[in-house]
Structure formats: structure tokens, C-alpha cells
Amino acid sequence: MDRRFMVRKQEMLAECEVSSEVFTGMVERLGQFVEPFAAALVRPEQRTHALTYMRGLLSDLKRKNVEAIAYRDDQDRRCLQHFIGIAEWDHRPLQRELVRQVGRTIGEGDGVIVFDPSAFPKCGKQSVGVARQWCGRLGKVDNCQVGVYMGYASRKEHALVDTRLFLPQKWTADSVRCRSAGVPRGTRHQTRHTQALEMLAENGPFLPHAWVTGDDEMGSSAGFRRDLHDRGETYLLAVPSNTTIRDLQAEPPPYGGSGHPPRRRFEQVRHWYESLPESAWIKLFVRDGEKGPLEIEIVACPVLAKINHRNMPYNETLVVTRYRDETGATTHDGYFSNAPANTSLREFARVAKAAHRVEDCFKRAKSEAGLADYEVRQWKGWHHHQILSLIACWFLVLETLRGEKNNSGHHGSSDPRSPLNAVASRLQVRHTQPNCETQNTPTYQKRASPLLSPQST
Numbered sequence: 001m002d003r004r005f006m007v008r009k010q011e012m013l014a015e016c017e018v019s020s021e022v023f024t025g026m027v028e029r030l031g032q033f034v035e036p037f038a039a040a041l042v043r044p045e046q047r048t049h050a051l052t053y054m055r056g057l058l059s060d061l062k063r064k065n066v067e068a069i070a071y072r073d074d075q076d077r078r079c080l081q082h083f084i085g086i087a088e089w090d091h092r093p094l095q096r097e098l099v100r101q102v103g104r105t106i107g108e109g110d111g112v113i114v115f116d117p118s119a120f121p122k123c124g125k126q127s128v129g130v131a132r133q134w135c136g137r138l139g140k141v142d143n144c145q146v147g148v149y150m151g152y153a154s155r156k157e158h159a160l161v162d163t164r165l166f167l168p169q170k171w172t173a174d175s176v177r178c179r180s181a182g183v184p185r186g187t188r189h190q191t192r193h194t195q196a197l198e199m200l201a202e203n204g205p206f207l208p209h210a211w212v213t214g215d216d217e218m219g220s221s222a223g224f225r226r227d228l229h230d231r232g233e234t235y236l237l238a239v240p241s242n243t244t245i246r247d248l249q250a251e252p253p254p255y256g257g258s259g260h261p262p263r264r265r266f267e268q269v270r271h272w273y274e275s276l277p278e279s280a281w282i283k284l285f286v287r288d289g290e291k292g293p294l295e296i297e298i299v300a301c302p303v304l305a306k307i308n309h310r311n312m313p314y315n316e317t318l319v320v321t322r323y324r325d326e327t328g329a330t331t332h333d334g335y336f337s338n339a340p341a342n343t344s345l346r347e348f349a350r351v352a353k354a355a356h357r358v359e360d361c362f363k364r365a366k367s368e369a370g371l372a373d374y375e376v377r378q379w380k381g382w383h384h385h386q387i388l389s390l391i392a393c394w395f396l397v398l399e400t401l402r403g404e405k406n407n408s409g410h411h412g413s414s415d416p417r418s419p420l421n422a423v424a425s426r427l428q429v430r431h432t433q434p435n436c437e438t439q440n441t442p443t444y445q446k447r448a449s450p451l452l453s454p455q456s457t
Contacts, residue, residue: 026399030055033395036101040093049083050388057370057392064370084374084388085381086182094387098394099161099203105398106156107208112354114151115196115214117166118362119144120372127377128181131168147386148192150199151358152207158357159397160365160390162203164195165382182378192217193224200233213355216240219336222307229314229338236319236337236351241270243334245303245318266306269334273299273320281322282345286353294353297322298345305336314338319348361393369393 038047056069070077119135135144150162172189212235219237253262281297303318319335365371369392374385
């Protein structure tokens, strides 16, 4: 390495706060955990790089990009950049192993599948899929990439299991731009709803579930709701507060005796719930929050929805939840559902809160597994980083479950609900130097899972 890279390495290492306390058993478990995923990688050095990268994603680096991870592990950054950015390996077998593990480990018959887009702010125009589009992180339309994510939530835990990169139409219409970004030939524009349905078809059979849910971008599409309904899925999908509905329980205006009898009027969802008397709201306690049981208020009503001046072909249930935060501010969330009419308010509340747990998944993935820390521009690089980050995050989930099991009935100093404290800040690695894939001399050791002997500090 030349001098400037050594200087940069020292700057990055100075950002790390490495704990002297090391969990040897956890490090060994990480090596064992990676094995079934690494088995999908053909070349031994690819398996070594995958383990190195996941160690870096689970470390306490502030920026978990390829450069920082390589320097932390005393490896040639170009080898790791090649592995993540352009190497010929398919991320899909690793994703299939992930979804199968999630289904086997935390799957429950009444589990909830969650769809949620997430944006990553980007500068420039070269990164694959980048365009001016809504960025929730910034709260405005800006230059960003958008991934559509599939999550799974049960009473046991929750995890992200798959993702698709959204390509705007101006990308798929520009073959030169797509080719330079490594987009596979023949890739066509898909709406985010189509991407969600594709993930559901591929992963749904491996995830025991009774519900499909998602944010208001998902729920605002009448076509998406119809597609789920036609597939036999039961959904509870968030909708914007300005969605137009007709309350099927409301009394129609008085009939004047001439012409057609008046029909119930259409109104916006927010106007409907703002007009409700306090007695209409039912208080329920749902899963425990960080500061104890979480109380919400909920109301439900059969409605007919109108989207773009067209009525839905079937009636739905409008579900609205209301809760107040510590400052007294009130938040309302509206949902449409095709669930049976006898579905309880408690079940609606359970599913609504399960839908919000995907936000916990994103927080965990971005803060503890480097989901947003990538610095790649190509199609392959984006998908390679994403799947390894989701797998690393799944390891944190397993460590959390293990910690809860081992600490049940005991009061220790460590918090089993904090995977970062229990894992990342204590993750030390053995410095290894695998050969770069671009080298021809096969001097690397042929092993799927190298030893992870931690160094004391």
C-alpha cells in the first residue's frame, strides 16, 4: 500500500472504538453461520471475502464501506472492491438461503409479510437507478436510489428477507446508460408494486403468513390490492389520509320523495375519522414498547374506496389507529383490508404494529449492518452489498434470540435486545490476506470458513 492509503487507513482506524472484551463463542458462531451462505459461492477466495465483508459490516466502523472494511482487516482493498463491485457471483442463492432460514426460525402461521421502499441519497448520475424521486430520509424529492424491501414479522422476531432495486423508466429507456451500469440485458421497467408481487411469489411459500401489509405507497394502488386479493392474500395496507371512501354504515341523506333516493356521500379518510365521536374509539394494548405496553385506539368500518374516480370492485374495511406520543401529539394511520368481516380489532392492531416493525429492521440494518454505507455504482455491486448486509443483520437477530434465551430469568449487565452492543463492538478479527480473484496464481487456502481467532487488544 502506498503512503496515502496508509494515512487513510490510520484515519479510519482512529474512528473505531474497539472493546477489549471479546466473545470468542460469538466469533465462532459467525463462522458457522456464514457457511451455508458461502456454500453458494464457487471460488474459495469468494467465500473468504464474504466472511471478511460480513465481519466488517458487523464491526464498530462508523462507515462500513469496502475501503474501511479492507483496511480494518489489513487486506488489499482492490480485492474486496472487485468481489463486491463486479465479481461474477449470483446473490440470489444467498437470498434463498436467507428466506428459508427466516421461515424456519421465526416463522408462525399468522406471520406478517411487509413491503416497504427505502431510499438512499446519492450524488451524481452514474449510480445505477439514481434519479430525482421521493426520498423519505430527506423528506423531499431528491437524487437517490430506491430499493423495495420485503420483511417478515412474527411474535418471535422480524427481519428483512429480500430487496429489488427500482429502475425509473428513464433508466430502462436508455440502453447505453443501463449497459454502462451493468444492468442485465432485457431488464424492463417494473413498478414497485410489481416488484413486491414478484418477491411475494418467490418468497411467500417459505414464509408462513396470514397477512400482507405495507406503507401507504403500497396501499394507494388499487391494482396492487386487487392483485393480492386475487391471489388469496389477506392484506392490511396503509393508505394516504386523502383517499376517498364511502362509509357503508352511514345513513344516506333523507329522501325527498322524487327521483332516485340519495346515496351515501364519498369523503376523505381524514374527514371521516375527524368526525367520529370519542366513544367510537376502542382502546387496546399491543406489544410492549421500549417504555412498557403501548396503548393505541382503533376503529374499523366497511367502506367502498374510490381511486382515480373509479370504485373498487369489492368492499373493504377501513381501519384507523390513533395514538399519542409523550408530547401529546396525536398520530392517525389509516389502512384498507380485505379481511373477513368478523376479524377482531385486536387482530387488526397486531398486524398494524407488526407492519411498523419493518422500521426497526431498517434502523438495525443501517446502524448496525451498514445497509446504506455502500459506495458502488454497478448493478451487481448494489445487489452484492445489499444481500450481505441483510444476511449480517439476520445474524444479529439470531444473536438477539440466543441472548434472550440464555438470559431469561437472569439479570445481567448486558442487554440482549441490543445486538450491536452484544456483537459488533466486540467483534475482533484475525488479520488474513486472501489472494485477489484477478490473480492467476492459486496460492489461496481452499477452505469455506477460515478461522476467526480474535485478537485481544
